[in-house]
Amino acid sequence: MMQADLIVIGAGPAGAAAALAASEAGLLVVLLDEDASPGGQVYRAPPAGLSVAPDTRGADERAGDALREAVAASAVVWKGGARVWSISGAFRVDAVTAAGSESFTAPRLVAATGAHERLVPFPGWTTPGVIGLAAATILLKSQGMVPGRRTVVAGCGPLLAAVAAKIVAGGGAVAAIIDLSGPGDWLKALPAMASRPDLLRQGLGWALKLGAACVPVLFRHTVTAVSGGEACEAVTVAPVDAEGRPTGGRSRVFAADALAIGHGLVPGSEIPKLLRAEHRFEPEAGGWAPVRDAFGRCSVAGLYTVGDGAAVAGAEPARLSGRLAGLAAAQDAGRLPAHVSAREAGEARAALDKALVFAGAINRLMRARPAMVEEIAKDTVICRCEDVRRGEIEAAISAGAREINQLKHFTRCGMGPCQGRMCGETAATLLARHVGSREAAGYWTGRPPLRPVPLADLLGEFDYGDIPVPNPAPL
Amino acid sequence: MTALRIADGFRRGAAVTFDVDGVAVVGHRGETLAAALLAAGFARLRHSPRDFSPRGAYCFMGACQECVVQVGGVLRQSCQVPVEDGLVVGLKGSL
Ligand SMILES: Cc1cc2nc3c(=O)[nH]c(=O)nc-3n(C[C@H](O)[C@H](O)[C@H](O)COP(=O)(O)OP(=O)(O)OC[C@H]3O[C@@H](n4cnc5c(N)ncnc54)[C@H](O)[C@@H]3O)c2cc1C
Numbered sequence: 315m316m317q318a319d320l321i322v323i324g325a326g327p328a329g330a331a332a333a334l335a336a337s338e339a340g341l342l343v344v345l346l347d348e349d350a351s352p353g354g355q356v357y358r359a360p361p362a363g364l365s366v367a368p369d370t371r372g373a374d375e376r377a378g379d380a381l382r383e384a385v386a387a388s389a390v391v392w393k394g395g396a397r398v399w400s401i402s403g404a405f406r407v408d409a410v411t412a413a414g415s416e417s418f419t420a421p422r423l424v425a426a427t428g429a430h431e432r433l434v435p436f437p438g439w440t441t442p443g444v445i446g447l448a449a450a451t452i453l454l455k456s457q458g459m460v461p462g463r464r465t466v467v468a469g470c471g472p473l474l475a476a477v478a479a480k481i482v483a484g485g486g487a488v489a490a491i492i493d494l495s496g497p498g499d500w501l502k503a504l505p506a507m508a509s510r511p512d513l514l515r516q517g518l519g520w521a522l523k524l525g526a527a528c529v530p531v532l533f534r535h536t537v538t539a540v541s542g543g544e545a546c547e548a549v550t551v552a553p554v555d556a557e558g559r560p561t562g563g564r565s566r567v568f569a570a571d572a573l574a575i576g577h578g579l580v581p582g583s584e585i586p587k588l589l590r591a592e593h594r595f596e597p598e599a600g601g602w603a604p605v606r607d608a609f610g611r612c613s614v615a616g617l618y619t620v621g622d623g624a625a626v627a628g629a630e631p632a633r634l635s636g637r638l639a640g641l642a643a644a645q646d647a648g649r650l651p652a653h654v655s656a657r658e659a660g661e662a663r664a665a666l667d668k669a670l671v672f673a674g675a676i677n678r679l680m681r682a683r684p685a686m687v688e689e690i691a692k693d694t695v696i697c698r699c700e701d702v703r704r705g706e707i708e709a710a711i712s713a714g715a716r717e718i719n720q721l722k723h724f725t726r727c728g729m730g731p732c733q734g735r736m737c738g739e740t741a742a743t744l745l746a747r748h749v750g751s752r753e754a755a756g757y758w759t760g761r762p763p764l765r766p767v768p769l770a771d772l773l774g775e776f777d778y779g780d781i782p783v784p785n786p787a788p789l
Numbered sequence: 790m791t792a793l794r795i796a797d798g799f800r801r802g803a804a805v806t807f808d809v810d811g812v813a814v815v816g817h818r819g820e821t822l823a824a825a826l827l828a829a830g831f832a833r834l835r836h837s838p839r840d841f842s843p844r845g846a847y848c849f850m851g852a853c854q855e856c857v858v859q860v861g862g863v864l865r866q867s868c869q870v871p872v873e874d875g876l877v878v879g880l881k882g883s884l
């Protein structure tokens with residue numbers, strides 16, 4: 315077991331910045347990520363074997379390269395390809411790596427595991443070919459692939475334009491962009507977005523590319539159904555109001571073999587939940603978020619949480635919140651004089667406040683729309699793993715399920731191998747309608763394994779004869 | 790290269806051949822099994838255990854488990870497994 319001063323889980327912009335700041339202050343830092351190289355979702359590096367030609371590298375690729383170089387040049391102990399599945403005590407971290415199972419311990423831990431996607435179910439959403447909108451960025455950026463021959467891109471927020479533009483640039487066809495927001499919502503976001511001219515320019519670039527490719531954009535529309543048995547064949551869309559509720563207007567059908575769709579991001583705070591840190595329902599952060607101070611310190615001593623895993627805000631806030639936690643960890647460990655830490659933290663704090671203006675505008679576009687959940691049909695599957703439909707959830711609520719973990723025991727919703735990551739938001743929103751609030755509905759209790767791992771990887775090679783079994787007590 | 794692989798701007802690794810339910814499929818080093826299967830036309834990777842409804846990769850980030858297939862007889866998330874020569878893949882989940 316390796317002993318460190320600080321363990322950081324997740325090497326996106328948040329975790330990498332935390333690790334670097336703490337390491338510069340002299341802490342022995344271990345940085346773990348299940349990906350082979352640092353970068354996280356936004357700066358994900360193409361895997362070994364695939365490379366992006368230098369002339370087509372964009373701002374994200376360059377930022378990712380800089381991040382990877384900084385980690386490589388630092389004293390941070392980098393553990394790539396390490397899937398963390400258990401955390402216990404204060405703190406023992408178990409990960410499955412190429413070498414088998416490895417354990418690490420440290421008195422301090424930074425959780426920087428990023429976000430996952432929110433998607434409000436509709437008939438046909440489990441059809442092969444329907445993928446997440448953020449998922450599409452992974453295919454496009456780290457696999458050099460378009461999701462289908464002809465893709466409908468749907469949901470909300472800037473990923474719509476980013477994904478559609480990348481598909482077009484990659485030689486794919488986009489059948490249509492289906493945006494929950496209206497032009498007025500985008501106009502409202504514009505002043506705040508102008509605080510990041512570089513990102514605004516990037517967005518306009520996408521819009522121009524899509525305009526040139528004559529991609530139809532349907533504002534204030536949503537996907538109401540996907541048809542096709544073994545694979546996506548057609549996507550039906552219909553107009554909605556500001557809250558995402560169908561207005562009864564004319565629906566349209568697009569032939570497509572892929573649908574990339576996402577309704578925003580939810581903080582993936584499974585580590586703070588597992589360690590029983592206090593949480594608070596923060597709609598503007600994307601959902602249930604760990605209670606944390608300005609440096610990411612949680613209610614559990616020694617635990618810090620940063621980036622989109624704590625509160626969804628995007629890449630730059632993730633980096634800055636990570637830096638703040640790294641500085642705090644070094645100071646809490648008594649390795650960074652308070653005046654140095656205060657000065658550096660002050661700078662990061664000011665930059666973070668500025669970056670959060672942009673993030674706030676984006677988050678409003680990507681906000682949860684509970685009205686969409688209300689509209690889900692009775693026989694639509696909510697829990698993909700266990701095929702639990704809305705009707706069964708409502709029946710369990712009528713039968714007395716009053717809290718989300720009770721609902722899980724009544725229906726198996728959330729009990730499957732995704733551990734409720736895909737259905738949790740929807741199930742809790744449905745329950746909240748009956749119990750009064752999301753706070754009353756609660757959240758799934760965090761449990762190991764954080765990620766499923768094959769038992770063989772944990773056991774490694776062993777012989778039963780090697781297990782020391784004491785002789786039974788004589789009768 | 791198939792229709793889904795972006796030709797411009799990416800340099801792919803060497804071709805590798807693996808077996809999918811008895812069919813030889815070609816992928817490229819650096820691709821995940823889920824992506825290589827999608828590019829080869831295998832959108833459906835398994836059926837759900839309760840309803841037996843067809844499923845394919847959905848999150849591509851290791852979170853949803855929809856992409857689980859058998860690799861050498863062991864259940865694996867295909868979006869997390871790099872393609873390699875000689876992999877023996879069964880398009881079925883836990884059923
Ligand atoms: C699928 C997806 C795609 C996205 N694409 C974009 C994009 O293209 N552009 C953009 O601006 N924003 C994108 N985002 C938004 C993104 O969340 C932020 O921009 C930014 O990446 C957040 O940084 P972070 O450091 O907080 O988390 P992330 O960058 O998400 O990093 C978290 C890291 O933690 C690792 N991790 C998680 N759990 C474990 C575990 N149990 N064991 C080991 N490692 C673990 C992950 O592998 C990941 O590398 C995407 C989000 C998602 C969910």
Ligand code: FES
Nearest residue numbers: 847849853854868
């Ligand atoms: S596609 Fe979700 S885990 Fe592989």
